[in-house]
Amino acid sequence: MREVWVDLGLDRSYKVIIAAGILEETGRLLERSIGKRKVMIISNPLVFSLYGERVIHALQSAGMKVHTALIPDGEEYKNLRQVNRMLDEAVTAGLERSSLILALGGGVVGDLAGFTASIYQRGIRCIQVPTTLLSQVDSSVGGKTAVNHPRGKNMIGTFHQPSLVIIDTMTLTTLAEDEYRGGLGEVVKYGVIYDRALFQLLEEKALMLKEREQAAVQEIVYRCVKIKSEIVAEDERESGLRMVLNLGHTFGHSLEKLGNYKSIKHGEAVAIGTLIASLLSREMDLLDDCSVKRITALFKELGMAMSFPDYNAEDIYEGMLNDKKVQDEILRIVLPRGIGGYEIIDNPGRDLLLNIIENAAEL
Ligand SMILES: NC(=O)c1ccc[n+]([C@@H]2O[C@H](COP(=O)([O-])OP(=O)(O)OC[C@H]3O[C@@H](n4cnc5c(N)ncnc54)[C@H](O)[C@@H]3O)[C@@H](O)[C@H]2O)c1
Ligand SMILES: [Zn+2]
Incomplete structure (x- = not known):
């Protein structure tokens, strides 16, 4: 297991954990660095079918309440309509200021989940669990979040650093x-x-x-x-x-x-x-x-x-x-x-x- 510390001062620094097969430990890692919280997983049907159960099981084993919300797969769904849907899900699930949004997927899921987390109740914590090579080496770290406007990519967004990034390199074995x-x-x-x-x-x-x-x-x-x-x-x-x-x-x-x-x-x-x-x-x-x-x-x-x-x-x-x-x-x-x-x-x-x-x- 390897770790990288993203140093952004006292309140906002966070850890990136990199290892093969580490999804199973999501709950434990989260509990250790943030505590026991209510979690809403945002993913898409493809990634969720591959890795969703593992993450849910890990979180529940650590005693956390989990709600899941899916967006359709594809860049064209990285839009405000889907953000609205995710906000509805967050309200329905009763997410509070102390709750977390966990992004399970590639950059599309990560950007949209990060954006949603940054505006729900003026901003709640976001955990990135990137599953594509691009999102592991680039988009999951750094706090840029965005959705697209019909007239331009990434036109609507925020800076919202994640609180933890968990990179399981085994997930790359199923990537196209x-x-x-x-x-x-x-x-x-x-x-x-x-x-x-x-x-x-x-x-x-x-x-x-x-x-x-x-x-x-x-x-x-x-x-x-x-x-x-x-x-x-x-x-x-x-x-x-x-x-x-x-x-x-x-x-x-x-x-x-x-x-x-x-x-x-x-x-x-x-x-x-x-x-x-x-x-x-x-x-x-x-x-x-x-x-x-x-x-x-x-x-x-x-x-x-x-x-x-x-x-x-x-x-x-x-x-x-x-x-x-x-x-x-x-x-x-x-x-x-x-x-x-x-x-x-x-x-x-x-x-x-x-x-x-x-x-x-x-x-
Ligand atoms: N925030 C940033 O700093 C930043 C930086 C670079 C790119 N981005 C954004 O990232 C997005 C692109 O991300 P991407 O390349 O990860 O694309 P993506 O999220 O669309 O994922 C690509 C495809 O792989 C599938 N997939 C994901 N993980 C998988 C796995 N483990 N096994 C099998 N299939 C899997 C997805 O369902 C999707 O079909 C763009 O929207 C771009 O704007 C953001
Ligand atoms: Zn790029």
């Missing part, structure tokens, strides 16, 4: 191949932008990781959570450092949008975005050719297709300009500086970017 691969895109991101040793470890363990070998998966999840927690502790509200986690995202979001969020997975779009950022870095002498080759090789080894969708370069560029993170018309991009470092640049120049996008499509 493309979902797992998507998560690996985010994993590589951490290495490229922040941690050279992690990048090297990924190169060494690529095959084991691809095969979801538990020891390798656990080690990598732990390393990523540690990085995320360091970054969040330093810059909780994304006024500076936390921005580095957007490596590959401005570009990736544009690809996702052009594909109507259907034809390409988020993590794979981020992987291609990371490659574009690396090519831009090379142009600016921030990254040598050998490093670009290593990054590409690692993605391929992990099973990322890296096939560039057939979109017009201008459309991709337009999409980047429309990203919600673009402020005051400044296109701010995170670039790798060597492997393991970063540089943030403003307005890299339209022609340069178009040129790189067009040439990357040939890769």
Whole structure:
């Protein structure tokens, strides 16, 4: 079992616990760090059918009252209507200020459950139990919660840190191949932008990781959570450092949008975005050719297709300009500086970017 402490001062610091098969201990862990409470589990039918009983049993064995509420599976249900339903469930279940909401699922469940917890009775505690690779290494830690508005992703949300995060890496064994691969895109991101040793470890363990070998998966999840927690502790509200986690995202979001969020997975779009950022870095002498080759090789080894969708370069560029993170018309991009470092640049120049996008499509 490994633990990471997210240090946000006296009242709001929390623990992330990582181990294989730890779902069975949810009740005990919760009782130890928070106490015996009434719990409402928010999940979706798929995840609940796989892991719900185990969590309920663990909570009840620790003497806790449990109520379950499900949202349908899918990003399109990460909306205010489902939040309303969850609030109704919370009222019906008689949740009090001292009660907890436990998110059991991927980032969609985690974001929606976190948001619901942040507004119910002006905010109650939320426990994250992430079950996808993306949610384990990224969304469950850091306290960003959100639901989508018809006109834009994650438009409505809050900052609400969880009180505890329980990561059972065994849950990843049932995850669909493309979902797992998507998560690996985010994993590589951490290495490229922040941690050279992690990048090297990924190169060494690529095959084991691809095969979801538990020891390798656990080690990598732990390393990523540690990085995320360091970054969040330093810059909780994304006024500076936390921005580095957007490596590959401005570009990736544009690809996702052009594909109507259907034809390409988020993590794979981020992987291609990371490659574009690396090519831009090379142009600016921030990254040598050998490093670009290593990054590409690692993605391929992990099973990322890296096939560039057939979109017009201008459309991709337009999409980047429309990203919600673009402020005051400044296109701010995170670039790798060597492997393991970063540089943030403003307005890299339209022609340069178009040129790189067009040439990357040939890769
Ligand atoms: N809050 C943040 O900081 C943050 C960061 C990154 C992403 N996000 C959000 O996360 C969401 C994406 O999360 P995601 O990639 O986890 O997608 P997801 O929650 O939609 O899960 C992907 C699919 O896997 C299924 N699933 C989940 N766990 C499983 C398991 N163990 N076995 C089998 N199937 C399982 C789900 O039912 C779903 O069909 C997006 O809405 C994104 O905006 C939030
Ligand atoms: Zn992402």
